[in-house]
Amino acid sequence: MKRENRQAYKKGIKNGIPIALGYFAVAFTLGIAAANAGLTAFQATLASITNNASAGEYAGFAVIAENSGYLTMMVMQIVANARYLLMSFAMSQKIPQDMKLHHRLLVAFDLTDEIFGISIAEPGKLNPYFSYGAFSVAIPGWALGTCLGVIMGNVLPANIVSALSVGLFGMFIAIVVPPAKQNKVLLGIVLFSMAASFAFYKIPVFDAISSGTKTIILTVVIALLAAIFFPIKEDESVKEDESNE
Amino acid sequence: MSNNVYIYIGIMALVTYLMRVLPMTIFRKEIKSKTIRSFLYYVPYVTLTVMTFPAILEATGSVWSGLAALVIGVLIAWKGGSLLIVSVASCAVVFLLELFLK
Numbered sequence: 001m002k003r004e005n006r007q008a009y010k011k012g013i014k015n016g017i018p019i020a021l022g023y024f025a026v027a028f029t030l031g032i033a034a035a036n037a038g039l040t041a042f043q044a045t046l047a048s049i050t051n052n053a054s055a056g057e058y059a060g061f062a063v064i065a066e067n068s069g070y071l072t073m074m075v076m077q078i079v080a081n082a083r084y085l086l087m088s089f090a091m092s093q094k095i096p097q098d099m100k101l102h103h104r105l106l107v108a109f110d111l112t113d114e115i116f117g118i119s120i121a122e123p124g125k126l127n128p129y130f131s132y133g134a135f136s137v138a139i140p141g142w143a144l145g146t147c148l149g150v151i152m153g154n155v156l157p158a159n160i161v162s163a164l165s166v167g168l169f170g171m172f173i174a175i176v177v178p179p180a181k182q183n184k185v186l187l188g189i190v191l192f193s194m195a196a197s198f199a200f201y202k203i204p205v206f207d208a209i210s211s212g213t214k215t216i217i218l219t220v221v222i223a224l225l226a227a228i229f230f231p232i233k234e235d236e237s238v239k240e241d242e243s244n245e
Numbered sequence: 246m247s248n249n250v251y252i253y254i255g256i257m258a259l260v261t262y263l264m265r266v267l268p269m270t271i272f273r274k275e276i277k278s279k280t281i282r283s284f285l286y287y288v289p290y291v292t293l294t295v296m297t298f299p300a301i302l303e304a305t306g307s308v309w310s311g312l313a314a315l316v317i318g319v320l321i322a323w324k325g326g327s328l329l330i331v332s333v334a335s336c337a338v339v340f341l342l343e344l345f346l347k
Contacts, residue, residue, distance in 0.1 A: 022329040029336075043250050050258035055293060060257040064250060073253055077260035080296075083289035084261070086282075088268035101270065108266035114328070162306040163340035166314040169301045170335035172293040173315070177322035180290070189287060190294050197295040211300075218295045219288060226291075227283035 005129040012133020019114045019134065020141030022171075026054060027142045029167035031149015033058055037065035041150040048146040052110045052139060056080040058168055063212045076212045079219050087116045096125045103128040110135045113175060185230045193222055310342040 001009070027048060034044035039061065051057050059080040063073045088111060095107065107128050115134050119126055153161055180187040200206050200214050209217070302311040314335040322331045 018329075022327075022332070025329060026332055029332075039250060043254065047254045047257060050254065051261050053261050055289075055296065056257065056261050059292075059296065060253065064248075064253050067247055070248065070252065070256055073256045074260055077257055078264065079288070080292055081261050081264045082285060082292070084264045085268055086285040088265050089272065092269045092272065095269070104270045105266060108269050109262065111265045111269075159306065159340060159343050162304075162310070162343060163336045165304045166301060166311065166318075166335045166339050167332045169297045169304065169314070170318045170332035171328055172297045173318040173335070174322045174326070174328040174331035176290050176293050176297075177319055178325070181323055186287075186290060190290060193291045193294040194298045198299050201299050215292060215295050219292045222291045223284050223287040226287045227280050231279045231283045232286050 001129070005127065008127035008129040009133040012130040012135075013137055014133075015118045015130075016115070016134035016137040019118070020137040022114070023138055023141040024145040026167055026171045027145025028149040028152075029164045030054060030057055030061075031146040031151075032153035032161060032165055033149075033168065034061050034146065035150045035153045037061040039064065039150065041147050044150045045143050045147040048143045049139065052112055052142055053081055053084075054112075054168060054171060059212060059215065063210075066210045066212065068210055068212055072210070072212055075216055079216045083113070084111060087111055087113075090120065091116070091126075094120060094126050095128070099128065107131045110139055112138070114138075185226075189222065189226050189230070193218065196222065305339050306343050307346050310339045310346065313338050313342050 030048070031041075031044055034047070034057075039047070044061075047057055047060065051060070056077055059076050060073065063076050088108060091107070091111065095104065107126075110131070115131065115138060118134060119131060122130060149164075153164075156164075176190060180190045196218055197214075200209075200218060206214065298315070301315050302308050305311045305314065317338045318331050318335040321334050326334070
């Protein structure tokens with residue numbers, strides 16, 4: 001390995017460690033959700049190693065629990081992971097234009113919210129070995145947490161499991177709240193989404209629709225209306241674009 | 246008839262990876278359409294919100310502990326708490342409250 005690549009790899013590990021610790025704790029609660037959906041520890045760990053996506057996996061496990069169709073799963077994954085499309089576009093500006101295809105294919109594998117965050121924060125163009133360093137701690141943290149969540153979730157006392165099952169929601173809250181605090185329009189849309197979701201959940205007419213389908217319908221309709229009536233200003237979409245001189 | 250779990254996991258992995266890899270490998274230019282950019286910007290926040298609420302109220306042993314986790318989580322995130330802190334605090338609130346609610 002070239003010297004600069006080795007340095008980038010080490011830095012990736014260093015920046016990845018706090019992410020890996022957070023992943024371990026959150027993945028534990030994801031493992032509990034997987035167990036509730038009927039997955040074995042092996043199946044849940046396999047899902048975590050191949051997906052590396054909190055919201056996507058959580059939504060996926062809900063689809064599995066409801067035994068909904070494969071097409072529902074496909075659409076659900078597109079909706080739950082749509083933000084990765086945007087991050088991937090942003091990453092295409094951050095990596096060197098001449099980056100080899102195999103590096104592009106690998107860097108995309110674990111493009112999570114948090115790893116996107118530390119990658120974009122790196123000065124200059126991204127060295128793929130930085131990503132590999134972060135992956136080599138983040139992926140085991142995520143997988144191990146999921147595995148232990150499935151196994152220990154059944155052993156732990158009910159009040160501990162009850163407490164841990166909000167961990168993943170806590171992570172979702174931590175992703176939504178900071179930008180909503182900065183952007184009043186987004187805050188309004190989040191509050192509206194809560195009200196609409198609550199109504200969908202409480203009104204008996206919608207009982208026939210599965211929760212996964214409800215998520216898809218609400219997301220597409222609300223985000224589309226928001227995009228039409230409140231188009232973002234250019235600097236809001238992906239702030240990180242600014243780092244590309 | 247029950248669907249195959251491994252096919253589900255395969256679909257999850259494939260779709261998720263395609264979303265991450267396609268823009269980075271194929272499209273090298275920025276998206277120009279303001280509506281599409283806005284839509285992509287709003288989607289994650291709406292999805293996470295509707296997945297969290299009202300599901301968080303049903304996730305724990307009592308509606309009240311779930312509600313407390315939501316309120317405390319939002320407050321700490323509003324004050325700038327990190328992902329890990331918000332997550333751990335939500336769990337701690339539920340644990341403490343359920344000691345008293347029983």
